[in-house]
Amino acid sequence: MIHVEIQSQSVIDFPKRIYRYNYRAFDQYDKPVVSVAILGDDTPSWRPTEYAFTLDGYKLKLEFPTAKLLDYQTQWEQLESEQNPFALMVMAHLKTQATNRQMEERKQWKWTLIRSLFDRGYSREEVENLFRFIDRMMSLPKQLEQQLRTQLIEYREERQMPFISPMEELIREEAMEQGLEQGLEQGLEQGTLQTQRENILDLLQVRFGEVPQSVVEAVNRLEEIATLKQLHRQTISVGAVAEFEQLLNPSTDS
Numbered sequence: 001m002i003h004v005e006i007q008s009q010s011v012i013d014f015p016k017r018i019y020r021y022n023y024r025a026f027d028q029y030d031k032p033v034v035s036v037a038i039l040g041d042d043t044p045s046w047r048p049t050e051y052a053f054t055l056d057g058y059k060l061k062l063e064f065p066t067a068k069l070l071d072y073q074t075q076w077e078q079l080e081s082e083q084n085p086f087a088l089m090v091m092a093h094l095k096t097q098a099t100n101r102q103m104e105e106r107k108q109w110k111w112t113l114i115r116s117l118f119d120r121g122y123s124r125e126e127v128e129n130l131f132r133f134i135d136r137m138m139s140l141p142k143q144l145e146q147q148l149r150t151q152l153i154e155y156r157e158e159r160q161m162p163f164i165s166p167m168e169e170l171i172r173e174e175a176m177e178q179g180l181e182q183g184l185e186q187g188l189e190q191g192t193l194q195t196q197r198e199n200i201l202d203l204l205q206v207r208f209g210e211v212p213q214s215v216v217e218a219v220n221r222l223e224e225i226a227t228l229k230q231l232h233r234q235t236i237s238v239g240a241v242a243e244f245e246q247l248l249n250p251s252t253d254s
Contacts (some may be wrong), residue, residue, distance in 0.1 A: 001033045008040040015051035019062050042097055044070055045102060069093055085118060085130055088113060092134045105140055107148055110138040111201040113149075115155065196228035203235045204244060213243065218248050 002023055005018055014141040025033045037048065045103050047068060065102045071088050072079060079087045092113055098111050099106035117127045140148065197219050204211045222228055231247065 001031050003033050003035045004038060005035065006038045006040060008250040010041050010043045010046040015048045015062075015064075018048075018064055021052040022062060022064075035062070037064055038123075039066055039068045039070075040093055040097075042070065074244060075163065085122070085126060088116070088130055089133060090119070092137050096138050100110055103144055106138055107140055107144045110134060110140065111148055113138075116151065162166050192225055193223065193228065193234065196225060196232060197222065200228065200235055206242065207235075208241050215245060215248065217243075 003021055005021065009012055020038060022033050022035045034236075039048075046068060049066055050061060050063045053061070053062070069090055073094055076091075079091050084089075092110075095106065095109040095113070099109065114131060117130055122130065139145075150174070159197075195214075200219055201211055201216060204215070219228075219231075222231075234247050235244060238247065
């Protein structure tokens with residue numbers, strides 16, 4: 001049996017964890033268990049390889065092989081030439097790690113890796129699964145992600161790819177989500193405008209009784225929230241509807 005342990009941060013008790021899971025698997029299945037550690041951290045010197053315990057002549061020692069992903073930074077050309085899907089996963093991990101605070105650069109690397117999916121001879125299923133992996137690992141701010149989606153659509157159209165993949169489904173879902181958000185924002189803005197208009201007209205009615213229809217129509221034509229808020233404050237202090245109309249006319253003209 002093979003036990004693979006993936007660790008992305010250096011921790012003191014990692015070797016003990018390897019040992020614990022190794023003997024638990026052996027106890028459960030009563031078969032030899034080979035433990036392998038994949039280290040995805042960014043500390044070059046952290047390289048655990050064994051768990052050992054000694055006491056009064058008793059000695060326990062478990063040695064396990066490790067793969068340090070950081071070492072592959074110097075083997076980039078080899079990773080690019082590999083057909084093994086795990087090579088691409090390691091590339092995505094390394095570039096995510098290297099662009100922690102450089103989102104524009106991460107976007108460029110994400111695009112490079114996604115585009116390479118179509119040049120490696122992978123099956124459709126492999127392309128889709130690796131795309132999901134890269135997409136989730138190399139997360140981007142929303143604006144940059146949208147730019148990348150647009151690039152992907154244009155690239156697919158240029159290449160005339162015959163199948164509709166989860167990539168496009170993700171793009172469509174995001175576009176729908178963005179449309180809903182924009183619609184919600186527009187709805188909220190319209191609601192705020194209408195509330196401000198009603199507040200002004202209600203205040204005029206309370207203070208001066210009937211409000212002329214021309215004033216109602218002029219207020220309802222106003223489309224600037226800031227202008228409406230200013231008018232509402234001024235409505236509190238005006239002495240008559242005619243005085244309010246003098247305030248309203250410059251606002252309407254502007």
